[in-house]
Structure formats: structure tokens, C-alpha cells
Amino acid sequence: MFKLFSKNFWAIIARLILRNKIGILIAIILATIFFSSQWKNMRFSYTEANLLPDDHEVNVTYNEFLNIFGEEGNLILLGVKDSTLFTVEKLNAWNKLSEDLKAFDEVETVVSLNDLKKLIKNKEAEKFDLVPFIKDSVTSIEQINKLQDELFKQYPFYDNFLFNTKTRTIRTAIYIKKDIVNTSARKDFIMETFIPKVEDFETANNLDVRVSGMPYIRTLNAQNIVDEIGLFIVLALGVTSFIFFLFFRSFRATFISLIVVCIGVMWTFGIIGLLNYEITVLTALIPPLIIVIGIPNCIFLINKYQHEVKLHGNKVKSLQRVITKVGNATLMTNVTTASGFATFILTESTLLKEFGIVASLSILAIFILCLLVIPIIYTFLPYPQERHLEHLNKKWIGGFVDWTVRMVREQKIAIYATSLILIIGSIIGIYQIKISGSLIEDMPKEEAFFKDIRFFEEEFDGIMPLEIMVDTKRKKGVMKLSTLKKMEELENLIDDIPELSRPISVVSLVKYSKQAYYNGNPKFYQLPTSQENSFILSYAKNSSSEANLLENFVDSTGQYARITTYMKDIGTDKMERIEEDLQNKINKVFQPENRYNVTMTGKALVFQKGTKYLVKNLAISLSLAIFLISLFMAYMFRSFRMIIVSLIPNLLPLVITAGLMGYLGVPIKPSTILVFSIAFGISVDDTIHFLAKYRQELQANHWKIRKSVYAALRETGVSMFYTSIVLFFGFIVFTTSSFGGTVALGALVSATLLFAMLSNLLLLPSLLLSLERSIANKEVMREPSINIIPVEDDDPKDTRNS
Template sequence: MLNKLSQIILKFPISVMTIILLITAYFFHYAFLSEQRLIVDFSLEQMFPESDPEKDSYQSFIDEFNREDDKILLVYDCDNPTSRKNISRIAELTEMMELDIDGIEGVISLSSIGDGDYFSEDLTDEEWNTQVEKLLQHPIYPNLIISSDGKTGSLLIDLENDVIGQDARTRVVNQLETVMNKVNWEWHEAGIPVLRTRYIQFMNQERAVFLPISFLVAMSVLLFIFRQIKSILIPLIAISTTLIWVAGIMAHFEISINVVSYLTFNLLMIIGASNAIHLLMKYHEGLSLGLSQRDSLERVIQKIGGALFLTSFTTAVGFCSLGFTNIKVTQQFGLLVGFGVILMFILTIIIMPIILNYIRPPNNEHIDRLIRGGQFLAADRLNTWNQKHPRSIITISGILFIVALFGLFKIDYNASVLEDLKPGNPLYDDLQYVEQKMGGTLPLEVIIDTKSENGSLQPQFLSKILNYKEMILKTPEINTAVTPGDYLMLANEEWGDGIRQLPNSLNDALSFTVDFDRVQALLNEDYSKTRISCRISDLPFDRGMQIREDILLAGHKLFGENIDINVTGSTLLALSTGRHLVKNLTTSFFIAFIIIFLSIVFLFRSFRLSLLAILPNIIPLMIAGGLMGYLGIKLRPSTAMTFSIALGIAVDNTIHFLARFRQEYKLSGDYEKAVSETLVTTGKAIISTGVILSLGFFVLYFSEFVPNHEFGLLATIIIIAAVCGSLILLPVLILQIKPTLRFKTGITNILVD
């Protein structure tokens, strides 16, 4: 198969390249110039699972009530938020926000209390101070628009329901920032819309920084290894062509560049550079044996092509395993990159030999430096060291295995919502400041269903709801909760008997509700259900689930079993989604592991050899997992995803080693000679690809975005450990066990040999 492919490629190079060029031009136009072009959509809503009880519960809440993820809290520090001067300034800002910014439904501020009459300019200083004291005892406003100590103020902004998606939110947030800058106060932002907007902006900034860095790292390593500009340009052509094809495919299937898929091009670039190193090494090796340029290129396609196909297949399996998750964007990312890896192999094995065939081959001095020079003395030294210290290598590997195993039991998978951000990040610092001054910033909703029309406005039920609220506020993480009863007491004070207490009858409650939008926002259409809107601090999954259980237990004790209670909100949904994704990714990892292992068994026709091959790839994964336990790195979606991806990439080294070892053993029939020859030839390419892969991932270590930082760290550790496993542990195991090798004709012989 590969023999025929090499003949077609080198016999009809112009025709083949013309076809590739035409397809590339089509994909380029479709992806970047057409109406269906590739779009960028970093909406975090895409991360919600396709089918999940938590999502269904949240969607049911959204359908019956107003959204709870459309509130922005702007906290400000000034000399005195309740002074006449500052109340006047807040009134001006409130008016500008409500009138000048499209997408804002309403603003609650210190100046808007009682339609602006609470802090009337006609008040005497004594009356003003009395109003301030009453404000701090108010059932709703403390920790909402004024801190409990009265030293910090805030504006609560309610967005219109159609402000959905990154573009709409960014427009509103930017306009709010313009208004805030009109006064010289210290501002801090919070709320789900701000969190989503700034989070995505932060991801975009990271993408703009690390994509070029990954590219420069890959090109720099190629230049260092081959010392020729053409050794950069030729792989670059193949990689760029593949990326254009992938972009065109993404546009065709309406796959956006999103919160997950933005890594696609970084990963494919690094993998493509790795493929190029193996191909160029094999090409120079053929020239060093005295083969002609054409014969050397045919040898490249026939020999390295099979190994590259196997490594591309295993890498693709690692990515495609993400298709078993329950989140659409993660499924798309896994399948897309998996397909992209196979596409990268096909285009690399076609484009690079064609271009190499048309340029002058490197001189003998350059070939000798690359193949026999001192640039890769590490491979020769490893060969010598392996022969001298086999027992030490096996002992050290066993110790690492045991130590890593203990570390695995220390892994914490109890992640929180805001742990993706590092201290020092403006968004993180803002949210922490707001939590410190005003309490929790994340929404939590408690829904109580009376199962009867107007049941939520019965005086007895309203009284129980206020008692339930007090029970909920005993939770340390919750310091703000609002019920319909809170607003109805204010309505009764203003429109009823003048006393701040609940209405005495259902009719009074109904009449107040009809004229009071804020009460209606906390009730469903027929007033059979009510909601208690809370704000909760950032918390881990386990604590979130415990709080939910405590709230449900307290509610059932208070109302009895005839009343249905549900605790939901975007906070619990985010926590549940993260835990759900971790479980899915763990399952996908084991699926990928099994598929890769069975593939190696099938291709090398030796179960014992396959066990030896997989062991050097298990230990790196265990080392990374053990370090997670010892360093306190939590098992979150980003770290769980690392293992599936890194397994597929790391096992490539083993396949290249075994493929070359099999060839050498077939020639000599001697295990030691075959291992030595493999180390000093393919070992050099494995070291080179290990360098380019580890550096490509390591640049993410410097990311301020925790998922990228941890992904870069763990992937780098796995890649380096896998290189060591393939070049140190695997040769020693082969020499100690001497597995039987079978040589048969057919597909396995074509691919492996």
C-alpha cells in the first residue's frame, strides 16, 4: 500500500500538488471569506451538558421564572457612600445606565430606593442620618446595595432577557465601564454576566499570546535540529495546509472556535512538527546510506509512513475518546482534533516528500552532523547506560510506580467555580473583594411549590417562607436571600396599614403583587410557586451539594412532605457540569487506553511485547497523577482531559521504537544489537520530538489561566517521562524478557515494517 503511494506521489507530483492546492484554496475561501466562514463563539453556556438532571432542573426554573444569571453587581469604594454628595453622584450614574445603555432593564442603587425619595434632598441632616441607620436594618438592601458596615456601596444591574452571548454582554459591560470612569472611585465587578464576559476575554488574550509562542517554539526546535531554513519552511507548508483544511471543515460543520476548540490549532501544530522531525530524520538517514534522493524519499514513505500512521492513529484515539463525554463542544473538539491528526499525517507524508524531491539534497557535511555527529550523544549514552544498569533502572521505575500510586490516592477532585483563576488576576481579585465586602457573588435559587393557585401568597405560607429564609441564612456561605414576603412587607408599609409586616389576607397580598414587579419576579405565573433568591460564596462541589441537602432537609421539616422544594441555579449547574465532565473524561481515558493497547497487540502480534510497550506509558501517567496528589492539583475537566490527550501522544514514542526495533531484529536476530541500533537511530528522533512536544506544552505553564497552566504542566511531565520510558525502561524490559516476535505478511507487516 505504502509502496504504491510512494510511486504515485513521486511519479505525479505536480498533479497531486495541484489537487491539494485547489482543495486548500476552497477550504481557505470557505473558512475565512465566505458567508459560512469560521466564527469565534466563547459563550460558556456551550459547556452545559446535552442531557443532565441538573440542567433539566435549571432549564425548568428558567422557563417559569426570570433568569438569575443576568445580574451585575458594581461595587464602589468612596469616602462615604451615603453622603449627600455621593448619593447625588450615584443618582447621575444610575440615570445614565438606565437611559443610555441598551440592554439594561433596571438599576437598583442607593439613589433609587423608594423611587428616589428615600434620600430626598429635603431631608435635614438628622433625618438623613436616621434614614442611613434604617437602611442598614432593611430586610433587603444590606449586602445588596450597601455593605453591612455601611462603608461600601454597590449598584445591582438587571440585564434584559435578550442580552445573551459574549457579544451582547461585552457591549453592555464596556458601556458600563465608560459610565463608571466618570467618577474617580475604586470599582469592582461581580455577577455571572461579568464573570462570563471577563473570563472569555481573558481566554482570548491567552490564545493571542500562546498560539504564536507555540509556533515559534516548534520552528525554533526544527531550526536547532536541522540547521536549515528549508527544514522549517517545508514542514510549515504541510502544517499550514492541514490547519486550513481543518478550519474549512470546522466552518462546513458549523463548529466554532470556542472555549474548548481554541486549542485545536496549537495541538495540531505541535503534532505536525513532531511528524516532520521523524520524516526528515528518516530522509537524512537514507541519504547517509548512499541512497539517491528519490530512493531515500521512497524509503521515507514506505518505512516511516507506516510508523507515522500508527502513531497518528493512537493519538487520534486519545482525542476521539473525548467524544464519549456528554458535552457537545468537548465531543466536537475530540473528534475534530482526532480527524485533524490523521489529516496531518496524510498531508505531511504527501507534501513534504514532493517538495524535498524538487530541492537540492543537503550536503554530506550536514548529513554527517545530523546522523553521526555529537548533537544527539544522549541517545548513545542512554544505550551504554541501559546496558550497564538494567537492575537499577527497573528498581527506580518500581519505586516511582509505588510513590506515584500513593500520590494518586491523594488527588482532590472537589473543585469550585472560580478555581480557574489565579490570585492576581483582575477578575479573581474583584470577585474576592466583592465577597469580602458584600458577601457571595454567585446565584442560588430555592423553589417552593405549593401545588395550588395563589398558594404562595397565603399569609401563613408567606410567614413560613420568612422563617425558611432565616434558616437558609444560617449557612455561612449565604448572607443574602430575598423572598416575596420581604417586598410585600415594604408594600404593606407604603400602601397598606403603614406597618412593615406581611399582608393580613390573600386579597391584600394579591393587590400588592399586581402592582409590584419585584414580587412578581419571585413568583411563577399562577403564584403556585415561589423562589428565594440567594447569593452564595464560591465553594467546592461537595460543599455545594451538602448545602443543597441541608436546605432541602430544613424545608421538608418546615413545610412537610406535601410541598415540593428544589434547589438550583447556575452555580450548582456549573459545579455539577464540572464533576460530570470529570467522570466522562475518566471513562474516555480508560476507553482510549483499551483501544490503544488492543491496537498494539494487533499490529505487533505479541501480547507480551504489547504489555512491555504499555508499561512505559502507564508510569508517566501515574507520575503525573501522583504529582497532582502531592502538589494539590485538583482533578478538574482540564486535568482529566490531559490524560486522554497525553496518552495518545506519549505512546507514539513507544510505537516508533518498537517499529524500528522490529526491523532491526528481523535483520540481525539479536536482541541486544537490535535495541542498540534502535536507540542510536530512532532514539534521536524520539528525543527531538520529545523536546518539541514538551516545549510546545510547557509554554502553557506560564499561563495565568489555571486550566491552561495545569494542562501545560501535566502534559510536559507526561511527555518527558514517556520519552524516558521509551528510551530507558522499554529497552531494558525487552532485553530482560526477550519477547517472541512474529513476522507475517499482510497489513501489519506493511505498516510496522
């Protein structure tokens, strides 16, 4: 039977690497230069993460809305809650700020107090004129008092849009041009022009200006992601290299490892650029992940090299054995880790596909780099000094391994009982897990822009737009009185939902028109009767000013209307209930006659639906990871029973982690969904190493099970401990993030890998001992398809040190 990864194959690979070291190093340098040249293609995401497939019904509806009404997320808000604003000097300064912002090319329009206009009835021309509340500038406190009286008492059309009548909070709406709102030009404008302008105004007028709106939030959020990429890379390098140095006590070995993982990071950025992918909150995690995953590869290879040098002192022979003995094992562990990430490729979410592709390719790339660079560099270096080999005889690590052997030998019942208790407790916790579809939950809580989001939620009932699109199925159907009445009925029902803001639509404009027709009397802020409708609309048709206002609420054909409300940041469960309640209200108002097609959409709804979609895909991706890794195990060990035994210790940590999420109130969301597939793909590496060594010990010890289990445990325990500690502290680095989701990801993966190490050191060998009769015999444990740790003919004892 053909065996691709046989001992002879790896012997050939070892010879090729060591005999062509100069050529390989040149090839690596050229590849690094090539990948570096692709960095120019990298770009940061300027839109929210769309978690749904492009052809998903929710996305189709949202894109249809954008095609009709244009980009909805182009609004930036400035807000001030300060009674001193209503003084001559400060109010004029506030209005001047708005005028200054209008001058920038990136701004489409600005609506501030200075821009508010009254609809005034022009009897002679039989039309409405727009007359500004403030004609030039404010000159007296009496003028300000009159303005407040008019705004807060006489013109409800503007209430909850530019001011809050109850708290006297004022805000200004800045609309960014729609063609730049999803480009780098938006970022440049906000970071380099807009923010400094607002800060100068705050300083000059001693006012606290709150800023929000999706373009602003997205820009600052993206900037935080960019800042944290560098922070994570530096921290991951620092923490993992420090732990590496503690283990090996060698600056040389530490420096070599740093070179390898730094090249790996450069290749990762190059892969992102080569594939022309955006850097999102997920792909930003991959470079530090490569460092965390790459360092254990270095540990395996360098540890083996030092073992071999200590045994026989032959450097060339040692490097050959590093490649032949550890190369295969490292390949299989990296393939299983990559498989955990690669399962995301099979989802229909573009965001997850890109993450899975880049992560899996980068993991395979770091394996190739480790296998090539480390042996080649060591050919140019002198023998390790005696102090560099002292870590091989550390008593405290031996004491830890002795403890695990003693527990497996004497406390199997306690191990099983503890595992059972943890499973039962975790299952209870799993039922308490909640799902989060919030757009802002993972954003940095301590950042000023997050606090401003809460400010606008409190003052204006939310900032995340929820759009309702009404299709009347005929041109100019929106302005029919029957349609307007139905829209008003729905708006009244929306207004009763405390989590939603007062809706605004063409209905408000028509009500305002009637008020203007009756000389501004606020009592007439209502829809016209059928008798009034004809002559009020005739005034409106003659008014170009009203037509301009109408463009924001009705499409050019008059067939489609939009009702815009804003949603508070609420949990997914509550959001689903509101959506269901709102859909029932829509059906009640519009559907009985079947003359309208009314749909809900908006960024908040798309994101919430995307989270639900990911949760459904979680089970699929995790099942795929388990299935793929089971195939690897089947091919390696050719034993169904061994597959079951190997999966149990790796599924247990996942169950425990899921239970902890329930107890600690960590919800399922896009960031935490990744935990399970990532952790499973990494934790199964220890199982592969242990079982491969166990098989080898069985053959060497003439199928004496207990002796083989304990020998395998002693040999692999140190490596498991080393790599698990590196991985644990490597992922802990992510807890320094200001993003809640990244913190949760780092903490949960770290905890899962720690549980996985204990599970593989305690539960796995205990299962092998308890099931020894059924799984540890020549029929079940027959010759593997892949010799992960090949036995060497010239030195059989040496296999114990692999």
C-alpha cells in the same frame, strides 16, 4: 491476507504524490480557501461551559427553572467601599451613573440608591405606595445623614442586596435584557459602552468602583480566551520552530514546517466554522496543539529525507522513501494520537464531544498536509547543503543515546526499582487528589475582575447564584401563609450557613409589606399573623407597585416561588456537604406533608455537577483510549504479550502525573481531566516507533534479541529525543496562560511526555530483554498486519537509518 498498508500501497501513494504535485498543491490551496471561508461561522461561547448532557436531571431542572423565571445570570453589580461616597457631589454622581446606564437599550433595569423606594401605607386608597428615598438629587449633608440612617437602620429588606450595613459598602444592580445576555450584543455593550462609562466615573470622582456579576465575568473571561488564542499560536510557532532550527540548522526546513502547520491551523479554524461550533476554553487550545503535534511530523519526514540524501544523493528516490518508509509510521502515530482525543466524542458532554471531534479531525488533517506538502516542496528545491546535514552526526545526541543503551544493559534492576518506587509513591499521591467544581478557580487571578469577585464575596457573601424553586402544586399557593412560613423557616436555616448569603424571596417582600402597614416600624419586619394576613394582603392586591416587585420572586400563576442565595467560591467537597445539608433542611421543612416539590438549581450547582460527571467519564474515556490503542497494537503486532509490554511504559507516566497532582494540590477539573487521554495518545507514538524498529531488527539479526533491542534503541532514540523535546516545550507554552486550568494542562502534559520518553527509552527495552524468551520469538512476533517500517529489498542496511 489483504494488507491495506503494505509496501506496494505506499509505493503507489508515493508515485501519485510525486507525479501529481501541481494538482495536489492546487487542491490544498483550494481546500485552504474553502476552510478560510468557513471562519465567518466561528463564534465565541457567550455562556458558561455546560459539562452535563442536555437530558441530565440537573440540566432538566435548571432549564425548567429558566422557563419559569427566565435567565438568572443577567445581573451586573457595581460596588463602592469608600466613606467619601457619602458626600453631596459624589453621591449625586453615583446616582447619575445609574440614570445614564438606564438609557441604554441593552439594559432592562437598574436598581441603585436613587431607585430605592419605601412602601408607604395609603389609608385612603387602602394600598401601598412606593415613595423614593431620594426624590430628585441630594442637596445637603443632612439629607445624606438622614438617608444613611433610614437605609442602614430602618429598612432591612434592602440589606445585603444594595448595601452592607456593617461596612457601609454600597452597590448598584444592573439587569441586562435577558434576550441578549447569551449573545454577542452583551459583549459589545460591556466592552464598548459599559466599561468605558464606569472608568470615566472612576477618574472623575476618584473612586475605586468594583464590578462583578456573571455577564461581566463571562465577557472578560471570554475576551481573555480570545486574546490567548493568538498568544498561544505565536508562542507555539516561535518555540517549536526555534527548537526545530536548532536541530536542523536550516532556515529552509524551518520555513517549510511553519508553512505546513500554519495551513493546519487555518484548517482547524475552518473545521470549527464548518461544524458551526463555538470557540470555548477547550476548543481554543486546539490550534496551538496542532502546531505542537504537527512539528514532530515534520521532523520525522525531513529527518528521513536528509538521511536518504546523505546516503545516495538521489533526490527523487529519497522523497519516495520518505513517503513509503515514514508515511505508514507517521499515519499510525497520528491515528493513535487522534484516538486519544476521539475518546471524548463518546462522552455525553457536548463540550467534550466538540473538542474531541475538532481535535481528532485536525490531527488527521495535519498528517495529510505533512505527507503531501513536505515531499512536494522538496521536489522544487535544491539538495540540502552539507551544513544542513551536520545534525545527523551530533555527538551530544549520540552521547545521550549511548547513556540509554548503557542503562538498559547494565542497570535494569535499578530501572525496575525506580519504576516500582515511583508507582508506590504515585499511588499514595493519587489518594490526595481533590475534585474542583469551581466556576472561577481557573480564571486569571491577577485580573482586576477576579479581585472584584473576591471583594463581593467578602462584602456580600458571594456572587454565584444558588436557586431554590418551590412548587406549591396549586395556583396562588405561594401566597398562602403556611407556605410563606415554611419558606421563612428554610431561609433562616440557609442564613446559618456561612458560605451562603442572606436569601431573598417573596417572604422578604411580605415582611416589608407588614412593616409598611405599621408605618415603617422595623420591629414589624416579619411575616403577618393569620389575622393580619388578610387585610395586609388586601393592601398589597390594590398596589400595582407591589405586583411589579412580586414578579421577581413568584411566577405569573402564583404556583412557583424562588429563593435566591449567593454562594462563595468553595471547594467541591465543601459544596457537596453544603448541598447535602441544604437538601436535608429542605426535606425537613417541606417534604413531610408531600404538598410541595422543592428543587435546588443555579449555575454554580450545574457546574459542580458537571465536574463530577466529567470525573466519572475520565475513567471511561481513558479506558477507551487504552482499548483503541491496544486494538491498533494488536493489529500491527498480532501479539497479546506485546500489547501488555507496550502499555506498561505508557501507563506508568500517567500514574506518576496523577501522583504529582495529588502532592502538588492540582485538583481534577475540566481542564486537567484532558491531560491523561491527550498524553497517552501522544506518548504511545514512541512505543510504536520503537517496537516497529525492534521487529525489523529481529528479522535482520536472525532473532538475536539483545542485539536487536540495542540497535532499535540507537536508531529510534534520536527521533524520540527530538520529538519529545519539541512536544515538551510546545506544551510548556500553555503555562504562559492566565487561566489556571490551562497552565496546569500545559505543565502536566509536558511532564507526562517527558516521563513517557524516559519510560520508552529505559523501561520498554528493559522489559523486552527481561521477557525475551516469552515474547521475542517467531511464534509470538510473527509477521505483522501492518509493516510500519518496511524493509527495502535493494538496500537492507539502509533500514537502520529509518
